[in-house]
Amino acid sequence: KKLGILLSGRGSNFLAIADSIAEERLSGAEIAVVVSNLADAPGIAAARERSFAAAVIESRGRKRAEHDAEIVATLQHHEVDLVCLAGYMRLLSPEFVRAFPQRILNIHPSLLPAFPGLHAQRQAIEYGVSYSGCTVHFVDEELDHGVIIVQRTVPVLPGDDERTLSARILEQEHLAYPEAIARVLSGNYEVKGRRYIAR
Numbered sequence: 001k002k003l004g005i006l007l008s009g010r011g012s013n014f015l016a017i018a019d020s021i022a023e024e025r026l027s028g029a030e031i032a033v034v035v036s037n038l039a040d041a042p043g044i045a046a047a048r049e050r051s052f053a054a055a056v057i058e059s060r061g062r063k064r065a066e067h068d069a070e071i072v073a074t075l076q077h078h079e080v081d082l083v084c085l086a087g088y089m090r091l092l093s094p095e096f097v098r099a100f101p102q103r104i105l106n107i108h109p110s111l112l113p114a115f116p117g118l119h120a121q122r123q124a125i126e127y128g129v130s131y132s133g134c135t136v137h138f139v140d141e142e143l144d145h146g147v148i149i150v151q152r153t154v155p156v157l158p159g160d161d162e163r164t165l166s167a168r169i170l171e172q173e174h175l176a177y178p179e180a181i182a183r184v185l186s187g188n189y190e191v192k193g194r195r196y197i198a199r
């Protein structure tokens with residue numbers, strides 16, 4: 001199956017997915033295209049360096065619907081089966097979500113539904129929770145809201161700041177994303193209401 005990766009920044013989750021395919025920890029998947037909405041995202045440079053098809057589709061100053069339509073066309077051109085948001089810092093339009101029903105995943109650095117939105121790790125520290133983690137979920141039309149596929153937890157330690165907690169969570173993100181992709185590609189699950197049920 002063909003993956004389309006969308007990113008806006010560093011791209012470490014993209015690279016974790018790419019590595020797990022290259023090392024055959026994730027089978028039956030290939031990365032068909034990597035798309036960034038920012039020309040200077042380190043993740044898109046990394047994609048080019050590794051010779052993946054890479055596209056910059058600038059979002060700045062453009063209407064969301066129009067920008068999203070261009071991304072959808074690019075993904076369809078590359079015959080993408082599954083869209084993986086990996087640090088893609090834009091909300092998707094309803095038209096985008098409907099173009100890939102139950103076929104868009106996102107990763108978020110908290111145990112949803114706690115701490116949606118920006119700076120989830122900082123929110124967790126400031127709230128004073130003892131555990132946090134990451135969530136891979138299907139994307140629906142609400143921010144950080146769709147059906148949860150995989151969560152991994154980490155402790156929040158007394159000396160933690162945003163940086164140390166983010167690093168601890170990121171390690172788990174790099175395991176959770178390939179695992180979630182494998183689950184979805186296997187097709188061995190059903191979704192009942194908000195619940196993902198493995199078969």
Ligand code: GRF
Nearest residue numbers: 010011012013087107108109
């Ligand atoms: C990750 O923490 C991810 O959970 C969040 O944005 C960050 C992206 O990191 N959505 P990277 O670009 O994959 O390194």
